[in-house]
Every structure is written in structure tokens, then in C-alpha cells.
Amino acid sequence: MLKKTTFLFILLIVFTFEIKAQETTKPVFKDGEAQIVEAFNTPEKWVRHDLFVETEFDTDGDGKLDRVHVDVTRPYQTDTEGLKLPIIYESSPYYAGVAPDVDGVFWDVKHELGETAKERAHPEVKRLGERPIISNSQIKKWVPRGYIVVHSSSPGTGLSQGSPTVGDDNESLAPKAVVDWLCGRAKGYTEPYGNEEVKAFWSTGKVGMTGTSYNGTIPLAAATTGVEGLKVIIPIAPNTSYYHYYRSNGLVRSPGGYLGEDIDVLYDYIHSGGEEPLVINNFKKVNDSDIPKAFKNKRAYSNAMVRDSEMKNGMDRITGDYNDFWAGRDYLNDMAPMKAALLMSHGFNDWNVMPEHSYRIYKKAKEMGLETGIYYHQYGHGGPPPISMMNKWFTHYLHGIENGIENEPNKAWIVREDDKMESPTGYKDYPNPDAEPVTFHLTPGAPEAGGLTTIKTQKQGRETLTDNYSFSGEALARAEITSHRLLYVTPKLKKEVHISGVPKITVKLASNKPAANLSVWLVSLPWNASRRAKTTDNIITRGWADPQNHKSIRESEPLVPGKFYDVTFDLQPDDQIIKAGQQIGLMIFSSDKEYTLHPKPGAELTIDLDGTHLTLPIVGGSENLD
Template identity: 75%
Template sequence: MKIPFKLNTTLFSFFIFTISFLYAFTQEKAMPIFKDGEAQIVEAFNTPDKWIRHDLFVETEFDTDGDGKLDRMHVSVTRPFQTDTEGLKLPVIYVSSPYFAGVAQGGNELFWNVKHEIGEQVKEPVRSEVKRVGKRPIISNSHIKKWIPRGYIVVHSSSPGTGLSQGSPTVGGQNESLAPKAVIDWLCGRAKGYTEPYGNKTVEAFWSTGKVGMTGTSYNGTIPLAAATTGVDGLEAIIPIAPNTSYYHYYRSNGLVRSPGGYLGEDIDVLYDFIHSGGEEPIIPNSNTKINDAKIPKAYKNKRAYSNEVIRDTEMKNGMDRITGDYNNFWAGRDYLNHMAPMKAALLMSHGFNDWNVMPEHSYRIYKKAREMGIPSQIYYHQFGHGGPPPITMMNRWFTRYLHGIENGVENDAKAWVVREDDKMDEPTAYKEYPNPNASPATLYLSSGGLSAGKLSTKKQKKQGKETLVDNYNFSGADLAKSTNSKNRLLYVTPILKEDLHISGVPQITIKLASSKPAANLSIWLVSLPWNEGKVKITDNIITRGWADPQNYKSLTESKPLKPGKFYELTFNLQPDDQVIKAGQQIGLMIFSSDQEFTLHPKPGTELTVDLDGTSLTLPVVGGVESFNTSLGN
């Protein structure tokens, strides 16, 4: 067969290239899409089988495992494939945690024994080992299905001393703030990332816009705040959910050694053991490695042993102080409120008013300070327990505004959102601020009869005298609140409410009391009566609670043994609340000593005597004293 023309291969190649280029140019590239101020799911991004996943190790500015080298954090990245094929750059949702690689296994032996006298030294708990889970490169799958289809990259990291991240866990120490800062610096091109924990081959975040948002729940919610307190550039917004913002407030209360709800006997060293899943590499400390200015004379089997001695058995042991429960430099360094000056990231807080693990004060104290600093801030409160994120719409608007830069007006939205008692989590009620701006103090006074039920009213009755309770941890707070008569608590109640009563803010108790011993627990519950049994809403019985050590009547930083029989006055806050107490209920102030669920359990028998004339409760009532009296039909 005769070919009619000679093929010009150069011209043909040019033709094919041109057609391919024009085809590619005319194809619509995948881009984030926004509607009503929210990032929408883009089908081109919603392709999990094509997502690019890889891990790396980011170099920090600290060495906390004693090997003389800067610690590196294990980081994993999940991103749409278009960040490779189309050169797409996207903002980052970043989540960090000490839990990703597994936690310690065991029972009550891992916790401190609470059955002893206040101020008594007891044997330490059994030290546990973490059962490691997970393998490279996947650290976690959390959040990826939520955010990647909406036009974000999701990054995870294990916190220092956990998983494959180097360093020591410090439970609130400085390195837990600087570790996420280093990751953000890497995402913004300011820090080095490596393909291996000890290698020299670098990797860059070429796909990042340099705009980072962080979120997480509980400890995972603490880390975004920790990062924000460094003032790191590029961290534009954080959404901490039920974050622990002060380890003193988590393990102590107004000078009292108090456990977090559900974990009786836990303390900061127990949490250290619970999360310490890293540090398996061998180590021989160099001559400059020190513990409390004393050179280490021995080599360690591995970095775990080094961290245990330096952090848990030295720093924590010397600083945590289960004897007095006082606030000291150790606790001040782990209180993020003290480190907020550099913070600038927009803040959306989320918390449950009935979270008795990480209590609602943790979010409120940070939100309040952020508002005072002029940081864009909102707070979302619900009526349930630990955890519970804001509605996806609220989170979406927050990240859309501050990471994508879409002017959706979120900064002009209501500052406070409260899920009312009978509403769904995604149907919060908007308020101008929290506490409710219409709330003002209503001071309530006690009348005698607390062994059964004394009175609680806005009218102060003179010469009500003194009443005494006997401590006995064997009775739970619920048992005491339900008792018609009890020598183990004092109870003072309002008349039956004729109308609903709205409380919003931080109740405060002033109490004048004497103890039969040099030390005693003091527990305060505000309850709604009658006590409802069975399957009831969490808001039905307990309004709020508080605990204090009478030995700290002058200062949180100094305990002074009580002189038996001498009266002392102390004032402290109960946990923040926003709750509508229904008509037909009574508000009860219950005063008792040892709280079975939260405090130490000293031998029963200590007597607390309360001077009723020197004791009062201040409630933040929407509408103030007038509304309080109206709710009683006055």
C-alpha cells in the first residue's frame, strides 16, 4: 500500500500537545465552593480512594527526652489529590492528641487511694504501661470525612512522648504548646519537616495556604488553646470542645484535692502514665543533661525511663502537692489563662453545663479573658455532659471566615449560644452574651432547719444561729439530697416556684463555718427538688456544684490548719450555669463535707458547724431579685 503523504512527526506532536493543553485549560479545576457563608461539599474532593496520605516528622525547638537533639513530632497529612495534580493550595484543619497511639490499661490500682485523712501522705498508685496501637503512616482518621470534601486539608499529630513523637509528655508543660506551634510553623514554611524521625531528607507543605484552624475534644481540645497561647502566625481560628484549660482546676478546687468526675483518685501523674506511649528508643544522656541541677550519673534503658524520672518522679512529684492542694508555680505553669497575652486566634468555645469531668468553668474563664482582649470569640453551651461540638453549621462558618477569608459576617453573630433544656444540640438559642446580660445578683439567706429543710429566701432573718453536720462519705450527694432528714448534710430550700426561673452566670457562696478537726472537705450542691428518679434529663436534679478547702480561707496559695471550734469565713464560686428551673420545683442549697464522687474519703465523724447568719448564696438570675420574687408568686 502506498502512503499518500509523508507524516511530519514534529508537527503531529505539536498538534497533540496543543489539543491536550486546550482540553486541560478548558476543564474546570476543583475549587472550594461557598454558599450562605459556608464551605460546601465539593464532589471532586469527596473521593476518599484518591486522597493523598503521608506522614513525616516536624522538628521542634525543644529537647525533652534527654538525647541532646531537638524533638520531632510525628505528623500525618490527608489531602485531596488535586493538591498534587492541579497545584491546589488549601487551608488546614489540624488536630493533635496524646491518645492517638493508645493508652494505659488497668483498673483502680492505677489511681491514688482516696480513703485517708486530709493531708495524709499515702502510697503512690501502681505505675502502668501503655498498650500501643496504630502503625505508620496513619495517626488518626478523625475529621477527614467532615472537612476534606469541604475544601480543607486535615493534619494530625501525636503530642510529645506519645506514639512516634519524640520528647516527654508533660501534661500541660511548655513543650505541649511548642509542639503544635512547630507543626503550624512547618505548615507555613518556617520549620523543617523530615521523612524520618532521625533522617535528613526534608519535606515541605507546598499544598498549604498557611491558614490553619485547630479543633478537638477534651485533651485534644486543650492543645488548640495551648498552641494559640504561643501567638504563632498562621493559626487563625480554634474550636476547643470541653478543653482542660487549667490542670489545677481539673485536679483541685479552691485548695481542695478533688478528682475529675468519673475518675476518683486520678491526678496529673496518673494522666501522665495513661498517655505515655512513646519513648522506646535507647538513650545515653550527655554530660549536660540535668535533673534539678544535678547531673544524671547513669544511662537509661530508654527515653521512657528518662521521662519518668525527670517529669513524673521529679517535676510532678515535687510540684503536684496532694497534701495541701495549694496553687503553686507548678500549677500556674499549667494554667493557660496565665499565658494568653500573645493569643490572637479567633475563638469558638464549646462546653456542657453538666460536664463534671472537665467542668464548665474551664471554657468560661478563657472565653471571658479572650473577650476582654478583643479576640473574636463566641461560646456554645449545651445542657449535657462531657464533649459535644457546636453544630456543623457554626463550625463551618467559623472556619470559612477565618481560614478561607470569606466575609460571611460570623464575627457579628450572637456571642453566646445556649441549647435550652428541651432543645436539640443543633438548635441553640442565641444570646447577646454569656452570662445573659439581663442577669443580676439575687442574694439568698438561710433560715434554720437544715437537718431537714431550712428556708432559702431573699429576706434575711436575724439570729438564725448555728447548725452542725457530721461528715460521712458513705452517703452519696444524691442520697443526701433525697433524704427528708439527715445529720450528714444541711439543706435550705426556696418555696415552690410558681413560675419558671432562669439562672445565667456564676453562683457564689459565702459561708462561715467551724470544723471539729484541723482539716475538712467542704462540698456545695445546688439542687432542684423534688429529686427525680429513673431516666431523667441531666438538668433535672443538679443545678450546679462547688468544692473548697476551708484551710484556704485566706488564699489559694497557702493552707493554714483550722483551729477546732473557731469560725472562718470563705467565699468561692460554684460552676457556671445557664438553666431554667421549672415551675413546681424548689431550689435547694445543700452543704456537706466529703463528696463520695469527687473528694478524699476521710474517716467519718468530722463535724462542720455553719453560722447561718454569716452564710449566703448569690444567684445570677435573669431579671434579678424582682424576677426571683415573681417566680415565687410574691
């Protein structure tokens, strides 16, 4: 028999273990959201460390599988109490610094269409940052709520090995490798070339990704691999196709604010890695004869193989056509394996990464039967969903809390024109299910303004504009009389008009030259020129196209001067309410000073008014125009 003292001692031990079990720190949830837990909100005790995860590719020419640099920030209870938590993961090419802004870094846009511009400058990035911290983003927001935050530098940036390929497969496979490591399927090491392994013993194997712009592209890239464990992604203003970023319907078109940028410019901008010497051991992807005898380092190797070979041969600034190079950097083409839930976020007035980038992915994911949601606001680049919305998505898919988000009747949230970002209006879907296509036709009026009407009448004639890139789009829209654009406006609206969806236009035109830019703006008039005016006060949406690609964006053909062609294309998606008393204006012009190439002024575009029409998705249809 046990002695009394021994029995009491055993009881004390059991009681102590029960108390400790009760004191184990756990996430707390309220109203379907993870709450800040004081025991997690202790930055001075957070465990921070870094490692190098091995990928399945070699893109820096050393014959070894590339490793990407990863950092981890987690509550100390993951060490002291054996606590396992889900992960919020962000990856970026920007963490270690970017190239300086030097003269000549962008392509010269002042040349004739179809001509080659002079070679541009190639600035080198000076790498920033020290181990173990790659970034502090997301940490203060999510670690106190019971998550582990992980960052990684993209291939060829920071301390990550490999080459930056700007949208090619390794930028999908790199974050996949990190998710695989978090789920115990890939190897992590303490050093870039060492053999001491690191295990993610604190991971539940459930991962969510988020980020803005390029950092928002990478979650989608990872999700297209179908990697197990990546449960949900919240991309914010992501670039989902580099063709759609640098081209538009066959036209060489810059992203807003970066005239003359192209994919090779972005390559140089992010290439902060590859400073270590290159030791040539084994080349798997190219023949020995294709490789220069020596490179001073891996950066030089990547420049030669990626920027000066693959990109130079594939990007095609001459025709602007879509090709296999661009198809390989279009994530819409890679979505079949995707399983992660998707909450997209974008601004309707983002003229850098334009709103079509999110809509095209949201639409496809919805068709695939994935859990989807979309949040749009009326501002520019960036802008995450409200923290409460993000929290509910992460809480449901990563902590497994049944908060009903997958059953909500509204799949779209739109920040209305005068609302705050955290107060969007819910709709059943985007585009608004009550939107109906309404077709508008043109009546003459050049060089002033013609009419935009739902009534179609024949024999409206033809009108001609003369290209001149020196006038901005705003200046053309505000001009009372000018020969450098054609403008067609509706009567003053008797009541507000809600546009929701993707406008489409067909322009029947002839050019007096074999090539010409074609630009279209949809504007709200009169122009609000006050200092406090928002972009949404005037610009409804825009679009650009190359008339040479009237048959296909993969094949262009020189225009026969004087011959008319039908050019049909989508404008950027929008959801905007145009106030009563305003007029909707369709402006057709050639070179767009802020976006297109700048050929010598003088090209003439003649528009056949009878063959040109605009289709707008209007909530309530044509009846709402009365």
C-alpha cells in the first residue's frame, strides 16, 4: 500500500499539472474574431529567428537547389507551453532594398511605334537588412491575436538564393516551399549552405497569406500551386498578370506613375541578392556553350540569363503582342490546382495595378467553386479590407472557428463614394447582379462635344482627331474645343446612375499611318478642378488598345492607311455612382501622355460614328437613365 505522504505527494503533482493545464495560454475568440490576448501581446518576449528553406529549383547557376531566407516571429508560449498556432505569411522582393532612381533607368517613350528605343541604364541594388529580422510587417497586428508571423524574401532578393524572374515559376514555388516547411514537408536550415535542420514544431500546418502590390501577387502565386496547408489568401492590389501590367490589348502601356517602366526595369529594381561569388559546378537548364566563361557573382549570372536573355527576347516592346513569355507570367493560366479561399482587395482608381487584376482572378475563382469575396474601394493603389473582415477570414480558415463568413449572402463589399474604408456596403456579388448592359451611340460635335445617347440613328458621319501626346488626358477632357480628341457626352443626368461591372467599347476607326495608339477615357463632367476633388469626381474608367491587334492580342498587323477597322475591348472594371446633374463623357484620343509611347504628333484617327458604340453595365438598366 502507498504511504499517506506518498499518496498526498502524488495528489499534489496531479493538482499542479491540472493548474498548469488550466493556465496554458490559448487564443481567444469573440464575435467570430481572434482577440488580442495580453499574454501574447509581449513583444519583449516574442521569439524571433531566421532560417533558409530549400526549394525545388536552381535559378542562380550553381547546380544546387536554391534556398530562400525566412524569418519567424512567435509568442514565447510556443516554446514554454508547447503551444501550436497558425501562421500569417507575407513574402516580398522589397525587404532588402531596391535600386536607386537614376537617369535613364526607364525606357525612353519618345519614339515612333514599332521602333526600338535606345538602351536604358541598369542600376544595381545595395542590399539592406541584417539577420534575423527580414521585416516587421503584420507582426503587431497578428501575433497578439494568436498567430505566428512569417516573412520570406523572394528568390534573388536579400539573402534568398536564386534569380528574380518577375512572375515566372520560381516565384510560385518559393512560397510553396515555405508553406511545405511549415507543414513538415520541406527542409529548413540554420544557414544558407549548412546542414543543420530547423523544424517548425510550433506550426499547426494552417497558413494564410496576405500583402500589398507585389507582396499581394505572391500569395496568389503560391495558391496556384495548390500547396496543402495554404488555407486562405488576402491579396491587396495584386499584379495578377505582367502582360496586363505592362501592356493593354496589344499596346505598350506603362503602369500609372511609371512611364517607360517594363518588366526588365522591375527586375533591376528588386534584384538585391546574388552578391556571393558564383562557383560553376553543374548546369541543368542550359548548354555549357551558352554560358559565359566566368561571372563575378550570381547577380551577374542572373542578369545575363534572365534579364538580358529571357526577358529581352520575350518582352517585345516592338509589337506589344501577347506571347508565351507573357502567358507564363499570367496567374489566370495557372489557377486549376488552386484550393485556398480568396478575399481580393483593390481600388477602383488604382491606375498602377489596375482593378482588372483582382476582378479577373475573383471571377475565375468563383467559377471554380472556391470560397471567394471581393472588397473594392474608390481610392488608388493599396488599401486593405477592414481589420475586422480580415480577422474573420483568418479566424475561420486558420483557427477553424465557425463564424459563418462562408455563408454570408454578400460576396462583394464596395466602399461607396463618401464612405470610410472600414464601412463598405455589402452586395450579393460584383458586378452588381442588378446591373444590365446599356448601349450608347455617338452623334457628331467635333471639335467641341458630340452626343452620347441610347437612341441609335444612322448616317452620323465621321470625325477625325489629330494625335499630340503633349496634351494630358485631363487637359483634353477639360478643353472646350480641341482637335486632339473626340468627346461625346450624355445630357445632364436627371438622377444618379450606378455603374457596376466592366464597360466595353467598339471603335470603328481608320488611321493615316500603319500604327497608332488608341486611348479611351470615360469621364464625369463638368470637371471638378477644386483642390479637394477626388479622382472619382471625374474619371470613371479608362482603357487602351492597339488597333493593329483588332483581330487578336497575339498577332498584330500594320494598318492600311484609310481602311476602317473594328477595335473592341474592355475598359477597366468599376463600381461608381454618378451624381444627378453630371454628364457622362466618352473621350477618344490617341497617345495618352501618362501611359503610352509618345510618337511624333500628327497621326490622324478617323472615327466612324455609326460603327462605334459603348456598353455600360448600369444598375437598373436603361430605365434608370430616364
